[in-house]
Amino acid sequence: MDDRIDILPESLDTAAAIDSVAHPDAGGIDVFLGVTRAEKRADGVELLALDYEAYADMATQQMKSLVALARTRWPICRAALLHRVGRVEIGHPSIVIAVSCPHRGQAFEACRFLIDELKKSVTIWKKEVWADEQTSWSQRSEMRANDESRNPNDE
Amino acid sequence: MRIQVRLFAILRDKAKLNAFDLDLADRSTVAEAFARLAIELPAIAIYLPRVAPAVNREYAKPERVLRDGDELALIPPVSGG
Numbered sequence: 001m002d003d004r005i006d007i008l009p010e011s012l013d014t015a016a017a018i019d020s021v022a023h024p025d026a027g028g029i030d031v032f033l034g035v036t037r038a039e040k041r042a043d044g045v046e047l048l049a050l051d052y053e054a055y056a057d058m059a060t061q062q063m064k065s066l067v068a069l070a071r072t073r074w075p076i077c078r079a080a081l082l083h084r085v086g087r088v089e090i091g092h093p094s095i096v097i098a099v100s101c102p103h104r105g106q107a108f109e110a111c112r113f114l115i116d117e118l119k120k121s122v123t124i125w126k127k128e129v130w131a132d133e134q135t136s137w138s139q140r141s142e143m144r145a146n147d148e149s150r151n152p153n154d155e
Numbered sequence: 156m157r158i159q160v161r162l163f164a165i166l167r168d169k170a171k172l173n174a175f176d177l178d179l180a181d182r183s184t185v186a187e188a189f190a191r192l193a194i195e196l197p198a199i200a201i202y203l204p205r206v207a208p209a210v211n212r213e214y215a216k217p218e219r220v221l222r223d224g225d226e227l228a229l230i231p232p233v234s235g236g
Binding site: 034052053054055057058059061083094095115118119120121122123124125126127137138 | 161163164165168209212213214228230231233234235236
């Protein structure tokens with residue numbers, strides 16, 4: 001297995017991630033990019049970027065476990081799972097997932113599973129950076145009273 | 156015994172601390188460590204009910220018994236992706 005699983009402080013190389021999952025048994029490669037979306041605050045100030053922070057030792061371990069779990073459900077040839085830390089400008093990727101499988105349906109499902117599960121439990125946080133230099137932790141990490149997000153231990 | 160406590164994201168900002176050592180009675184649980192943290196770090200006390208503990212880089216239950224040298228991380232709701 002030559003999976004690429006990492007947390008990186010520099011721009012993610014999408015083409016290299018896709019190349020890394022090439023495999024002679026693969027008939028389909030599915031790719032997901034999560035990118036910073038332009039937003040406006042209630043007072044009209046625009047979002048500049050997201051600052052990502054990770055508990056990298058734990059997050060890397062969790063990402064490896066997620067790929068191992070996905071392998072018990074789909075015949076994954078190779079997987080790449082790369083997440084940024086640091087500042088990610090509008091339109092730039094914060095996460096790249098590429099999965100190769102013998103057939104396309106398996107690749108689509110495994111890729112979807114990996115992004116959905118990563119968002120639930122992997123120890124990474126984003127902070128919003130606004131054009132007026134204000135910053136705010138995204139609503140989930142802010143733990144507001146009306147926030148219905150849950151921790152893994154709530155299950 | 157002595158454990159290391161690590162803080163991330165909003166908790167680190169509020170407490171103005173990344174990591175520190177905490178002395179606890181032998182065989183203290185994660186829940187007992189949280190009770191101490193609420194006293195030692197009043198700036199984060201209101202967040203603790205929503206924080207998931209991780210011991211040595213794995214999520215842990217409140218009843219988990221800590222050992223000397225453990226790393227207890229305070230994990231606020233995650234927002235990666």
